Amino acid sequence: xxxxxxxxxxxxxxxxxxxxxxxxxxxxxxxxxxxxxxxxxxxxxxxxxxxxxxxxxxxxxxxxxxxxxxxxxxxxxxxxxxxxxxxxxxxxxxxxxxxxxxxxxxxxxxxxxxxxxxxxxxxxxxxxxxxxxxxxxxxxxxxxxxxxxxxxxxxxxxxxxxxxxxxxxxxxxxxxxxxxxxxxxxxxxxxxxxxxxxxxxxxxxxxxxxxxxxxxxxxxxxxxxxxxxxxxxxxxxxxxxx
Amino acid sequence: xxxxxxxxxxxxxxxxxxxxxxxxxxxxxxxxxxxxxxxxxxxxxxxxxxxxxxxxxxxxxxxxxxxxxxxxxxxxxxxxxxxxxxxxxxxxxxxxxxxxxxxxxxxxxxxxxxxxxxxxxxxxxxxxxxxxxxxxxxxxxxxxxxxxxxxxxxxxxxxxxxxxxxxxxxxxxxxxxxxxxxxxxxxxxxxxxxxxxxxxxxxxxxxxxxxxxxxxxxxxxxxxxxxxxxxxxxxxxxxxxxxxxxxxxxxxxxxxxxxxxxxxxxxxxxxxxxxxxxxxxxxxxxxxxxxxxxxxxxxxxxxxxxxxxxxxxxxxxxxxxxxxxxxxxxxxxxxxxxxxxxxxxxxxxxxxxxxxxxxxxxxxxxxxxxxxxxxxxxxxxxxxxxxxxxxxxxxxxxxxxxxxxxxxxxxxxxxxxxxxxxxxxxxxxxxxxxx
Numbered sequence: 001x002x003x004x005x006x007x008x009x010x011x012x013x014x015x016x017x018x019x020x021x022x023x024x025x026x027x028x029x030x031x032x033x034x035x036x037x038x039x040x041x042x043x044x045x046x047x048x049x050x051x052x053x054x055x056x057x058x059x060x061x062x063x064x065x066x067x068x069x070x071x072x073x074x075x076x077x078x079x080x081x082x083x084x085x086x087x088x089x090x091x092x093x094x095x096x097x098x099x100x101x102x103x104x105x106x107x108x109x110x111x112x113x114x115x116x117x118x119x120x121x122x123x124x125x126x127x128x129x130x131x132x133x134x135x136x137x138x139x140x141x142x143x144x145x146x147x148x149x150x151x152x153x154x155x156x157x158x159x160x161x162x163x164x165x166x167x168x169x170x171x172x173x174x175x176x177x178x179x180x181x182x183x184x185x186x187x188x189x190x191x192x193x194x195x196x197x198x199x200x201x202x203x204x205x206x207x208x209x210x211x212x213x214x215x216x217x218x219x220x221x222x223x224x225x226x227x228x229x230x231x232x233x234x235x236x237x238x239x240x241x242x
Numbered sequence: 243x244x245x246x247x248x249x250x251x252x253x254x255x256x257x258x259x260x261x262x263x264x265x266x267x268x269x270x271x272x273x274x275x276x277x278x279x280x281x282x283x284x285x286x287x288x289x290x291x292x293x294x295x296x297x298x299x300x301x302x303x304x305x306x307x308x309x310x311x312x313x314x315x316x317x318x319x320x321x322x323x324x325x326x327x328x329x330x331x332x333x334x335x336x337x338x339x340x341x342x343x344x345x346x347x348x349x350x351x352x353x354x355x356x357x358x359x360x361x362x363x364x365x366x367x368x369x370x371x372x373x374x375x376x377x378x379x380x381x382x383x384x385x386x387x388x389x390x391x392x393x394x395x396x397x398x399x400x401x402x403x404x405x406x407x408x409x410x411x412x413x414x415x416x417x418x419x420x421x422x423x424x425x426x427x428x429x430x431x432x433x434x435x436x437x438x439x440x441x442x443x444x445x446x447x448x449x450x451x452x453x454x455x456x457x458x459x460x461x462x463x464x465x466x467x468x469x470x471x472x473x474x475x476x477x478x479x480x481x482x483x484x485x486x487x488x489x490x491x492x493x494x495x496x497x498x499x500x501x502x503x504x505x506x507x508x509x510x511x512x513x514x515x516x517x518x519x520x521x522x523x524x525x526x527x528x529x530x531x532x533x534x535x536x537x538x539x540x541x542x543x544x545x546x547x548x549x550x551x552x553x554x555x556x557x558x559x560x561x562x563x564x565x566x567x568x569x570x571x572x573x574x575x576x577x578x579x580x581x582x583x584x585x586x587x588x589x590x591x592x593x594x595x596x597x598x599x600x601x602x603x604x605x606x607x608x609x610x611x612x613x614x615x616x617x618x619x620x621x622x623x624x625x626x627x628x629x630x631x632x633x634x635x636x637x638x639x640x641x642x643x644x645x646x647x648x649x650x651x652x653x654x655x656x657x658x659x660x661x662x663x664x665x666x667x668x669x670x671x672x673x674x675x676x677x
Contacts, residue, residue, distance in 0.1 A: 053667055056567065058567060058666050078665075079571060079572075082566065082569050082571055083569065085569045091564075093564065093670075097560070097670075099248070099564075099565065100255070100561070101248055102248065106244070110244070110568070111569060113244050114571075158568070
């Protein structure tokens with residue numbers, strides 16, 4: 001197994017908008033190690049979401065390579081990428097993106113069903129996770145019966161239920177108030193600390209940036225800065241291929 | 243199970259739209275069932291009328307009779323042939339007949355009328371023909387009552403009865419007991435003539451029957467014309483109208499087996515559609531009409547299904563993207579949308595079947611009486627009733643339901659495939675994810 005949960009080598013992503021080429025990413029080299037709690041910050045259009053999409057296997061780089069848990073995404077077909085996401089990556093979206101017709105319990109259970117995990121095992125894991133995110137009393141509520149913060153906690157539980165190597169959280173606190181946002185951050189930080197689970201955020205929320213132990217700033221599709229903070233002892237910055 | 247649960251809940255996510263779509267498809271199906279029931283009812287009525295008219299389901303003649311219509315082209319050994327035919331499996335009744343074109347006149351009128359003379363075995367004819375029910379006065383090909391008196395003199399005992407139509411009776415100024423003279427071709431000499439006494443008056447509502455046909459006893463006519471045991475036609479009604487072809491094969495086999503010495507003559511067996519191709523053609527056109535109705539229904543259905551299912555795809559694009567992002571296989575999304583369409587089709591079929599069954603029940607039991615508009619109608623020499631009843635045959639329900647059910651699923655394939663081809667990122671972007 002690789003030392004890196006994520007590694008990007010010279011990743012470039014260019015979008016063709018009519019006659020104009022838009023360079024969303026310009027040669028990004030990045031390594032994320034197990035247990036990191038890293039925020040990727042930058043203004044709109046800096047390339048955060050594009051980088052996340054590439055790491056999540058939702059998009060393909062124009063140039064360069066992306067490795068997740070040591071495996072190159074290059075050459076994987078959509079089915080293999082879907083399987084990789086199911087096995088290795090937990091997604092938390094800005095707008096929660098729960099399945100509206102499923103209850104909190106069923107939303108969390110959903111990836112386990114995709115993985116064909118037996119029913120009793122699913123029950124154990126879903127109940128434990130919903131308990132861990134403080135929603136044991138709301139298991140049977142549907143998303144429209146829950147607040148934004150509660151929905152995001154369900155989304156976090158869903159992201160964690162398959163024991164991923166990493167959680168990709170795209171602006172997870174953008175749609176909640178600051179108090180709820182702080183509570184969500186505390187929850188993710190706790191999960192990071194207790195389970196050594198890797199979190200990678202995209203954000204422009206100062207609160208998330210200040211909570212991260214590593215802060216990567218993107219500007220115009222390039223890494224502008226990459227610093228360790230909040231007592232991170234692994235040294236900074238970490239170059240690609242380290 | 244999860245797919246089914248999601249499909250069911252998704253179906254009711256936009257309750258009003260789903261109810262409207264299901265109702266629209268269901269109502270369309272009910273209308274289709276009613277129309278098919280109506281058409282099938284007409285087919286059944288026509289085939290039944292064909293059988294209960296003089297035509298029957300199957301006829302046997304001398305092989306050249308249909309083409310030449312010559313009185314001389316008869317089948318010998320009628321009694322043997324009739325008995326043999328009655329033993330064939332699937333035949334409900336056999337009526338041996340002599341057929342002539344003749345002229346009739348009465349002592350009360352100077353006019354002479356050309357008529358079709360049908361000589362029948364009354365008992366056998368009664369079993370398979372609907373005409374006895376149309377007798378309004380007297381009996382169906384019965385002897386004059388005075389011949390039945392034990393002390394009747396021989397000249398009275400030899401009197402022969404005749405059934406004539408009500409219009410003919412009016413023209414002849416004849417009534418029950420009136421004497422008429424019938425001239426026809428003969429076998430021993432070129433012509434034959436005999437006096438008959440009116441013993442029955444028929445009112446079928448058709449000129450062909452009421453004005454231009456008379457019926458007499460086969461035995462009497464065989465004696466009058468010197469036909470002996472000869473007949474022109476053996477008409478048969480089968481037990482199952484859908485098995486006419488099988489019965490024809492069995493008849494042919496029996497004739498081949500019994501006619502080794504040629505004593506039965508040179509015979510030709512014909513099903514009703516060969517005898518009356520006009521009616522067969524009309525039924526074929528009606529079948530084509532059913533096809534057109536199905537096509538029309540499919541076009542209406544396609545609009546409803548495609549609109550609904552594409553709305554589903556459009557509204558849930560982001561959700562599909564997220565599901566793909568968390569690792570759902572495209573095939574699973576495809577199946578989910580298809581399952582939703584299948585559930586919709588099932589519910590619509592249920593609605594359509596229930597409403598359609600009520601409608602069909604009405605048309606089967608009550609029917610529609612158009613006799614106030616016209617007094618029956620005639621086609622290809624066959625008189626048809628004016629009370630139309632629907633058919634409740636399984637086909638009436640099965641075919642339209644299958645068309646609607648399969649159609650719904652087929653039309654859902656397009657939007658479902660669109661979902662299966664979605665790329666997670668594009669779908670999420672279309673849904674409006676920022677970053």
